[in-house]
Amino acid sequence: MNALLGQAWRCPRSAVLVTRRFRSKPSKPPKKAVTRGSAVNKSFNDLPADEQLRRRLSDRERAQRRTTSSEPALRQRYDEFYDLTRHRLNTLLRDLGQWNPEHREYRAFGLHSQEAFIQEISLFKDALKKSFGLASTLSLTARSDNPLFWNLRAAFIKGDAQGLTKELRYALQTFLMRKNFSKSTTALHLQLADLRFPYEWFPATRQLQRTIHLHVGPTNSGKTYNALKALENAKSGIYAGPLRLLAHEIYTRFIAKGKRCALITGEEQRIPEDADMYFRSCTVEMTPLNWKVDVAVIDEIQMIADEHRGWAWTQAVLGCQAKELHLCGEERVVDLIQELCARLGDKCIVHRYVRLNPLLPMEKAVGDDFKNLQKGDAVIAFSRVNLHALKAGIESATGRKCAIVYGSLPPETRAAQAALFNDPNNDYDFLVASDAIGMGLNLEIKRVVFESAFKFDGSTQRPLTIPEVKQIAGRAGRYRTANDAARSGEEDETSVTSTRSKWGAPGFVTAMDGQDLEHITKHLLKDANPITAAGIMPPSHIIERFAFQFSSDIPLGFVLSRLREMARLSSSFNMCSFGDPLDVAEVIKEFKLSIYDRSVLLTAPVALREEAQKDILRAFAWSIANLSGGHLLEIPEIDLEVLDVDPSALNVVKRKDYLVRLEGLHKAITLYLWLSYRYRGVFISQNLAFHVKTLVEEKITNCLESADFDADKQQKRRELLRRQAQSHTKKEEKLLGEVVEDAPVAESGPGLWEAEGHEDPLYRDEKEVNAALPVRVRRISASPKGVVSQE
Structure with missing residues (x-):
């Protein structure tokens, strides 16, 4: 063998x-004579490996009988x-x-x-x-x-x-x-894949003596408020959050207070002109690690354990060069952060908070009659199509206006919608929102209503987890919002006190369906498991060193899988999912790109569930490999013709195809902008791309606003989601049983293959996602697989 x-x-x-x-x-084996003085009875651990295994197998055979x-x-x-x-x-x-x-x-x-x-x-x-x-x-x-x-x-x-x-x-x-994997080769791979000490990747930060303030508590407890006060009082600083809309909220807050601030996300950068010193509000992946500041705030620190994005929080905690580092999150992360601080030699101060008002689950569900909704209710759903359908249904049934907030809305539109909902002096009584509001976005919500207790995670329908339920439900009964700060321009104790007295009533949580309410209530009464390990990903310099050990003909996907398999980790760290990077590596494997360029593309925001997006990624990879052809109008795979379509002349079926095309164009433009900040000399149409992005978002909004609500269809859809989630669980139990052995944290593991998107999906049905119109062909060869030519 x-x-x-x-x-x-x-x-x-x-x-x-x-x-x-x-x-x-x-x-x-031949019997050996026992000589005087020899050990007749050796311990099990002293036996040769073959003999140990033989005895273990014999024990298993006896047990099998x-x-x-x-x-x-x-x-x-x-x-x-x-x-x-x-x-x-x-x-x-x-x-x-x-x-x-x-x-x-x-x-x-x-x-x-x-x-x-x-x-x-x-x-x-x-x-x-x-x-x-x-x-x-x-x-x-x-x-x-x-x-x-x-x-x-x-x-x-x-x-x-x-x-x-x-x-x-x-x-x-x-x-x-x-x-090819001799003992010496395997030993070298193990040495190169030694990821047990990721804090050594940031030598400049290790020279600093930092003080880490850990603010922990439930939602609506004031932890982020106190961390941001420390940031506002500093001369320089960074805010890093999980979402673009949250980074934009903090950016707006600082601008309103007259402070110079930059907004830095993957596809948008707003830098103050004629200013050397300014604050930075960014998504956590864009946290500047080579900039010394007085104070840095990293929000939602519990996401350090996320299997897809946790590496970004770990990188920010280990590498941020701040004299004071404020981390805001849940209680379950305290032990891990204290352990990391002990290893780093940083001082750790824990600030614990309690919720400022109670959060209570209701006994009855709202049902399908939107007349049961109350002013200040926020209905939470998990796809944009469903959000707009709910908005239409609520406005039709109640005769009142309903605001809408989700991750892909333009920042200005989100801010305007939030302001409309927060203003008590208009007729915007309700809000429909995605689970993005669970990531710290502040809105004056009295009651949270879950439209469903299940969501699509990129591969399957699954029930909401305990942290997700608590994060979203905790938005009920908020005291004060960044929108208030933007309006007042300052915050003093008097204004905060008056706001607290206004929101002294409890926050309430319910659902539209009785079965979903049972699931929500059960999760609200449970405590989530403590976080024991932070997620990491190998940085580009380790990937490059490891890739040099293989022939140039070996696909990068195999190199990454081998690195994942050989990686050695300490008990405080887990390897994040390699799902998306492996998919990207497979799509771009035919192009003559450097390991550095491939490493950049591995982290690109690509939605590879759609074949059209794969073609667009190939087109962008072709432009990078050839250092040309990056003008927006020179890339035929980008479906710009959809902007000329008149949606009023389309029937229901064609309107759905039209919406899919718009969504595909939006993803392509988002990726183009992301690359334009990394390859400025190749993707040169940044201003045009921003203009196209605005046009696409307006058309998507207009198209979705025409959605109709059907109560029977919504009820059937919720039942379908519940059956799909249960079916998936039963299938796994049928094939593999209920209990599955976990990977030893300190050992190399098989990797986690799924890839969860960080934006709420436009469609739930995978067939609808895959129904995007075929892209145009110019540089695509006539091969059956439609490979982009490198010539």
Whole structure:
């Protein structure tokens, strides 16, 4: 079996020894004479590895004879999972295509003949079969005993069938590369992938003696207010938040107070003119780490554990050069931050807050009759189409106006909508909003109404988690908003006191559906688990060093997967998801780009669930590789013609296609602007792109405002979401059981494959998302896969 698995599965303990006895019956070792003075009874740990494993397997076989009633059912689950894995492998091989001398990927992994291709694929299938045999017959599913099965199972749980296919691809590639991974090569990979000390990545910050103030408490407790007061009183500083709309809110607040402030997000930068010193309000990914300041505020610090974006909070905490660093978030992050501060040598001061007014779940749901809504209610939904449908239904049923707030609205539009809702002297009595308001956006909400307790996370429908419910529900009964500060231009204790007396009543939480209300109420009464590890991602310089150990023909996706697999982490850190970066690496693998350029594109805001967006990414990668063709009007993949369409002449079906095209154009322009700040000499149409972005957002808003509300359809949709989420959970339990072993934090892991978008989706139905109109073709070759030519 050594020839089958080699070094590929030696992580953290080789599976070669586990599977060897199932290939050939081992011969009995010759009996050794016991000499006087020798140790007759050795401890288990002193035995050779082969003997340890033999005894463990014997124990498992003896235990297998005492089968329980649950073991046959578990064995059946693993057999069904094996059938699914074989099907996904066959699909993967069909997509890769048959071997031919010009097949770039097969040549890169050493398959230089048809015979070698057939032999290696057969051996890999045999290894796969034996791995599942260990799981179903001997219940060897632990990571140390059966890492191939463990990796595949973890990938399926996190990413469903799509995640399983990606992990199979990496497993196959690793299997083909096994002869290249000698002991010395593996040792070098382990050394380069040593990520146990990420605080050493920021030597300039380590020279500072920082004081870290940790503000923790529930929503509406004043923690962010006190942190921002410290920032306002400083001479220089940074605010870093999770959302563009929150960064824009703080930017507006500082401008209203007469302070020079810059707004820095991924696709927008507003820098004060003729000013050397100014505050910076930014999204956390854009936190400047090479700028010394007096005070920095990092909001929503509990997101340091997020499997997709947690690395940005970790990077900001470890690298921000601030004399005082204020972190605002939930109580469950205290132990982790104190541990990090002890390692960094920074002083940590914890400030605890209590909620300024109670938060109470209601006994009854609102139901489908919007006349049951009250002034100051905020209805929370999780897609823009649904938000606009709810807005139309509320206004029609009540005869009152309804404001709308979600992440993709232009900042000025969001601010105007929030001001309309917060003003008690108009007829905007209600608000519909996405879960973006749970990330600290301040609105004067009396009662939060959940339209649904389920949301689409990018791959599946799932129920809301405890932190999500508490974050969103906690927006009920807010005391004071940044909008108030912008209107007054200053904050004093008198104004705050008067505002508190105004909001002395409790905040209330309910839902539109009774079953959803049960889920919401249950989560409000529970405490979320403590956060034990911060998320990290390998920085570009480590990716470059690691990639140099492989041939230039090896896809970057495999390099990243290998880095993920070999990474060593301390107990305080977890590896963030490689899902999006691996997808991006696969799309751009054919272009002649440097490792640095590829690393930049790995973090780009790309929505790869749509084929049209893949074509746009290829077009942008072509422009970077050739350092030309970056004018907005020179890129035919960007569907600018949709701006000339008259929506009034479209029927219902075509109007939906029109909305999909607008959304696709908006994503393309957002990516163009993001790249324009990183490749200014290539993507030169930044001003035109901003103009197009404004036009697209206006057209999307106008199109969505014409949405109609149908109570029966909304009820059926909620029931469908509930069934989909339950079906997904039952499918996982049927195949894999309820309990799944977690990865040892300090060891390398299989990676988490799913990719959750940070914007609320326009559509819930994946088929609608994939229905985007085909992009135009100019630089796309006539190949079946539509690859952008590099010539």
